[in-house]
Amino acid sequence: MKKFLFAGALLALSAGAFAQDVDKMIKQDDVERIIKTLSADDMQGRGTFTPGIEKAAQFIEGEYKQIGLQPMEGNSGYRQNFSMIKTVPVKTEVTINGVAIPADNVAIAGSSAFSWNKLEDAEIVKITPDKDLRKEYISALQSDKNMLLLIDPKFEAMFKRVRGRSAGGSVAFKDAPAKHALVFVLGIFDDVKSFTVNYDVKNQELPLFNVAGIIPGKTKPNEYVVFSGHYDHLGIIAPVKGDSIANGADDDASGTTAVISLAKYYKKLDNNARTLVFVAFTAEEIGEYGSQYFAKTVDPEKVVAMFNIEMIGKASKFGQNSAFITGYERSDFGTILQKNLEGTAFKFYPDPYPAEDLFYRSDNASLAKVGVPAHTISTDQIDIDKLYHTVGDEFSTLDVGNITSTIRAIALSSRTIVAGTDTPTRVAKLER
Template sequence: MKQLLLLLVLINMVPAVFGQGQLAKVTISGATVERVEKTLAADAMRGRALTTNAAEAARFLAAEFKRLGLKPWPGQSSFGQTFLVYETRTVRVRAVLNKVPVAPENVLLLAGQPQLRWTSGQPNAPRVVRVGPAVDFLQEVRPLLEAKENLLILLDPAHAVRFRAQALRFNQNGRFGIDQPSPTAVVMVLLPAALPEALTFQVEGTTRIRELEAQNVVGVLPGQDKARAAEQILFSAHYDHLGIQPAVAGDSIANGANDDASGTTAVVALAEFFARQKNNVRTLVFIAFTGEEIGSLGAQHFARQLPDAKQVVADFNLEMIGRTAGSGPGTAFITGFEKSDFGTILQRNLRGTPFRFEPDPYPSLNLFYQADNATLARLGIPAHTISSAQLPTDQLYHSVDDEVQTLDLANMCAIIEAVARSAGSLISGQDTPTRILTDTAPTR
């Protein structure tokens, strides 16, 4: 604790440059960080899932943005950016191949229509696709899942592990999207053995489809220089989490204190700091995304509202900064470090301070593609996630034990202050990160 207190003192001794050469001491309110974090991660928020209490969290965040004097997103009268989410869940599915019933656990139905009944040889019969043992499962199957046609996919037994992982994911969580479901269906069958080319089939299924209202929370701090105010710097995090989970020792609420109440708290704390400065040349946009845990849906919707993605200079996406990084206190990492010079600029702006940003230490996890930043990066925006998570060893990740008492709030404040300081030359218009090549940011 003494080391962390010394770290915060040293960071605050180093001035940062904002606006037109003005000096500003970077001080993030520890009281704000603690209050916002505890509110978002409280049991009363019921895990902030779209189907539990995300709306209450959104109201709280909107009140914070109003308190800070931020403006709504252009064209909106409130801080809430509301949109529809479509949830589809399989109620039942039954498949018979060559007059032999298929075990239920070997059939997966992904449908955008309430009912289906297919019989081989009939006019409405689907196209049959066979996936052999030697092909790459993800490369072959992923495009098929996005197809807007009826498909019956027959998988060789060699793909059993991948199939069961997909089936578990979809059957437990359902499917969510911001586009109205296509009135088509994909049925995937894991074959018990190789089938002859001659094939008869009967498939029946029922799907429940419902609409949910979702809401990003977006606040804007207009740029002070009219000539540069159209240029935007984003600070983002997702406020949703997993809601109610199977009980462990009597606790069923996935509070998500680190994932990602910590990042959302940082967005509020940064908004508070920059709103006090009143000297940002470029416009600052503070975003609390919803729907990250079910496919970055909030980020997708926000991206569609951008009138010109080229005006977005950068996105600081804050994800899981509540615990100490594997490299120790006073450090955090940046995903996709090599994809733009965003990280290099931030490192340069922290020279002379005891804090340091490092490249992502877990490249095999492809973290750049696993967070909301990836949606914006696909538009060419230098959108990177800043995190201190130790994902390979974090036993609290996506558990009901991700609670406030497991966080290091002093180190979290140090990370937020480092973000504020390192953003200085971008906010003042002195630096502009290189764009991300859009073909290097595949779908999540």
């Protein structure tokens, strides 16, 4: 028993020493400087394909250069450049039973022009009040069928969000095969005997870029640990009380700040056995395209863990010094992290919002789908967060102390994975 007590005391002393070091090396005033810059009005909400996201990328590149990160193999600089095809609708006409549907009641998800004029052209799906529209929407997106989805007016609020997104068009990788089309119509239609849809678009090739840097591993350079967050947000949206900039301070300037701070921390230590990759993803808000591209550039078998950091700007539902991990039960990633925090006040919890399916709704999904123990760390109280995706998500609403303590906890909890002494179990690959 004395041996166990002595070992426990040593562990507590060790954790305390590490905590003192991390407190000195990850400073709150520097965390504040970074997140304040990323969420400032002059970043214009960091919308994809806008000057604001270019400015944000340049800032992140400057931080990486100052830290002394190296570019990823195959890149001349910190940018991972790729192109997307943006499809913008120019004509949308829908009739049901010979009656034209008002434009405000139509939303279309399609990557190319198409016309439907007979019942066989698409499957009719009625979203009645007893159904879960979010689940039906995700299921339709994941299918390979053309669908005409008739949305009950009960879901008008969510339909407007779908329509708002579709009105701006869609994006796809240049080599992506043509997608099936989904047509959403708000209203009650008891007996659909005929329908027509005419949808015309224009296409434009546009550049995108992740910002990624590495610290090569000292003894296990071919094993990778990824720290990530997304630096894009919504950009300029409909004004509220004269404010139209969706600053995205929590979503996800907070996570990007963590990535930069952790890069600085581990570069100072300079003792990582495994290669560390620090990546700020683009285009998360429009379909996680940045992380999808990144997943194509790495061998998933060599990625031993991914710490994706999303919305850590305020205390979690568990209180101060806490965060949750999505997919906690899918690997022992969370168990390892919590073991490394013994002797500290911080605790990681399983995701308290399982109905939201958060594990596959952030950038960790792109690598988790192929078996990487890739998890998202967050503190967001998503069930009551009224500032999510609004112009109100500004720096003034954040708890910088909470952000700093969470970053420090990630630094402490990741250390055995970084050192190569712990390797999380793989997650089950996603089967379609």
